[in-house]
Amino acid sequence: MKPVWIVDDDRSIRWVLEKTLAREQIPFKSFASATEALGILDRGGEAPQVLLSDIRMPGQSGLELLQEVKQRFPTLPVIIMTAYSDLESAVAAFQGGAFEYLPKPFDVDQALELIRRALDQSMHQSGADEKVELTPEILGQAPAMQEVFRAIGRLSQSHATVMITGESGSGKELVARALHRHSPRADKPFVAINTAAIPKDLLESELFGHERGAFTGAQAQRRGRFEQAEGGTLFLDEIGDMPAELQTRLLRVLSDGHFYRVGGHSPIKANVRVIAATHQNLETRVKDGLFREDLFHRLNVIRVRLPSLRERREDIPLLARHFLSKSAQELGVETKRLSEAALKYLVSLDFQGNVRQLENLCHWLTVMAPGQTVEVADLPPEIREGSAATIVAGDWEAALAAEVDRQLAAGGGEVHEHLMQAFERTLINRALAHTGGRRIEAATALGIGRNTITRKIQELGIDGGKGEES
Secondary structure, three states: OOOEEEEOOOHHHHHHHHHHHHHOOOOEEEEOOHHHHHHHHHOOOOOOOEEEEEOOOOOOOHHHHHHHHHHHOOOOOEEEEEOOOOHHHHHHHHHOOOOEEEEOOOOHHHHHHHHHHHHHOOOOOOOOOOOOOOOOOOOOOOHHHHHHHHHHHHHHHOOOOEEEEOOOOOOHHHHHHHHHHOOOOOOOOEEEEEOOOOOHHHHHHHHHOEOOOOOOOOOOOEOOHHHHOOOOEEEEEOHHHOOHHHHHHHHHHHHHOEEOOEOOOOOEEOOOEEEEEEOOOHHHHHHOOOOOHHHHHHHOOEEEEOOOHHHOHHHHHHHHHHHHHHHHHHHOOOOOEEOHHHHHHHHOOOOOOHHHHHHHHHHHHHHHOOOOEEOHHHOOHHHHHOOHHHOOOOOHHHHHHHHHHHHHHOOOOOHHHHHHHHHHHHHHHHHHHHOOOOHHHHHHHHOOOHHHHHHHHHHOOOOOOOOOOO
């Protein structure tokens, strides 16, 4: 077996992979740059069995190395590694013919499994060296977004029907647009329709069009969304709310590729890729008889799950900066920035409205925040006041910072005393609740003395505790 090549300017990454491959008795060679690896090939050296390459390196990038290698060895599996995980690099890697995309930091066992798969299939890979114009339509560096980027990359040469699931406001239409933009249908129309936003009586005409005189008010022939999307992509948002009779019509189109306008008698061929989306659990709706099982299976060819914003909190700073910049451009004003405390506070929130809620918040701040630097006190009252229930474990400092800002803004002169008393009262109350009211056990759990907890209970007026019982 020919060796696996590791190309990365990060010595620690090379070391980890070298040790892993050596342990598995897989031959390897390591290079600190793409130039060094290509030099071996330029001198007539033998190509590797599998190539692992970082994207961002001094000199030639990993994508440039991928392109060079694929021109010479189209069937060589190339695994692209990067610490800069975004949609652009994922799609570029797959468009360039990469076998797989591995975001850093990675699990060693995961990397090894990937290398083994590449080795097993190394004689069956076919490369594709196609270039596309990439745009940052989806932002995210969180691990939860990597499967989304990977799916878009893998589907970039596919016409398959896709089902996108995710909570409202999480950006399902953005994913649909990215799937279209990076597909063979990119130069054709992308047409979107929210099936839950259109009255039941009008939805059929919206989807399939109508002939003149088909119903009262139909004074002219009208092309529906299927015809408007001819050759391109039709995005059906909130498909779970589609009425039963229209589910039947949609199933027929997906099954035989033809449809009829309302009032029409001539079949029309539909050359359209359908991407559907829903925030609902369609399996449950199928069981409840609210959604056709056969239509579900027609739509659910490939499923892409979009994570909620609370599953990708580390993306909130990136998204917030993007939305603040976008709002400033739209309004023709200077871009505002979030203070460290405000940013940490936002990261602690659940954002039930997901990315859409964050975008609306950033637009509000661009208009309403008094200064160029946004502090916690500048956030909308409903965000500050309603945040207690949304603070997650580990982010209580952000909630504390918000309360300090609130009390300082109110002009309180005893902020330290009030907050320290509240802090100690909460600690002792929770410890007593944990021990069933036994003070000695509570003191031990908190790491304080028996006399200290007794004194604090008296000073703070805490009602509870079972004296010396244990």
